Amino acid sequence: MNANIEDMTPDVEAEIARVREEVARLHGELVRYGLVIWTGGNVSGRVPGTDYFVIKPSGVAYDDLAPDNMILCTLDGEVVPGTAGSERSPSSDTAAHAYVYREMPEVGGVVHTHSTYAVAWAARGEEIPCVITGMADEFGGPIPVGPFAVIGDDSIGRGIVETLRGHRSRAVLMQNHGPFTIGANANDAVKAAVMCEDVARSVHLAMQAGPVVPIPQEKIDSLYARYQNVYGQAGDARR
Numbered sequence: 534m535n536a537n538i539e540d541m542t543p544d545v546e547a548e549i550a551r552v553r554e555e556v557a558r559l560h561g562e563l564v565r566y567g568l569v570i571w572t573g574g575n576v577s578g579r580v581p582g583t584d585y586f587v588i589k590p591s592g593v594a595y596d597d598l599a600p601d602n603m604i605l606c607t608l609d610g611e612v613v614p615g616t617a618g619s620e621r622s623p624s625s626d627t628a629a630h631a632y633v634y635r636e637m638p639e640v641g642g643v644v645h646t647h648s649t650y651a652v653a654w655a656a657r658g659e660e661i662p663c664v665i666t667g668m669a670d671e672f673g674g675p676i677p678v679g680p681f682a683v684i685g686d687d688s689i690g691r692g693i694v695e696t697l698r699g700h701r702s703r704a705v706l707m708q709n710h711g712p713f714t715i716g717a718n719a720n721d722a723v724k725a726a727v728m729c730e731d732v733a734r735s736v737h738l739a740m741q742a743g744p745v746v747p748i749p750q751e752k753i754d755s756l757y758a759r760y761q762n763v764y765g766q767a768g769d770a771r772r
């Protein structure tokens with residue numbers, strides 16, 4: 534894997550700069566939607582057409598995140614030396630994000646949060662059943678639970694990939710930990726994190742008051758197909 538900054542073309546440098554800006558800015562969306570407490574969450578974005586991704590430094594306050602302190606990594610999860618931000622330690626979940634990018638080439642963004650309701654489902658090790666139309670739209674079925682995995686190596690990444698590969702859901706609740714989401718790009722993965730917490734909260738509240746009503750599978754399928762293919766504006770990127 535080429536990690537030599539001297540070999541980067543101006544086009545690659547421009548893409549890295551774009552992804553640095555996007556990833557830094559999207560951490561603000563985690564705060565805006567109330568998905569993170571203190572520094573407990575991270576966003577990364579693949580640099581399209583390269584073997585790099587950008588992720589935040591570990592344990593740095595969200596207010597202090599900026600394009601130049603985002604960290605450029607190879608798909609092996611190694612920091613690219615000599616690049617902006619490389620003097621800092623990358624996110625604790627860097628190996629997990631790297632594993633997902635290596636194993637799922639269609640994924641362009643990965644997000645992790647400790648959002649309250651999704652973490653509560655993860656603590657119970659219980660998947661979120663698909664009982665509201667907004668969930669059928671976005672996730673096409675239940676949000677599954679992934680295995681318990683230690684933090685710091687690629688165990689979490691392996692759990693994410695084994696749970697989400699071939700699954701409609703772009704969110705997984707890693708047991709006893711919390712949600713990880715994937716997307717076509719970092720913005721798409723942040724959207725999945727926002728929607729995951731929203732449905733985790735709604736379904737949790739519904740279940741406190743009594744049994745929930747299942748949606749027939751064929752209705753879930755048609756809601757999912759409509760939302761993925763028709764919803765929004767004709768010119769919009771669907772994913």
Ligand SMILES: O=C(CO)[C@@H](O)[C@@H](O)COP(=O)(O)O
Pocket residue numbers: 572573574575590591592593623624625626645684
């Ligand atoms: O989940 C954990 C640790 O439990 C981490 O992802 C979270 O605290 C964020 O860590 P980073 O600041 O990204 O290193």
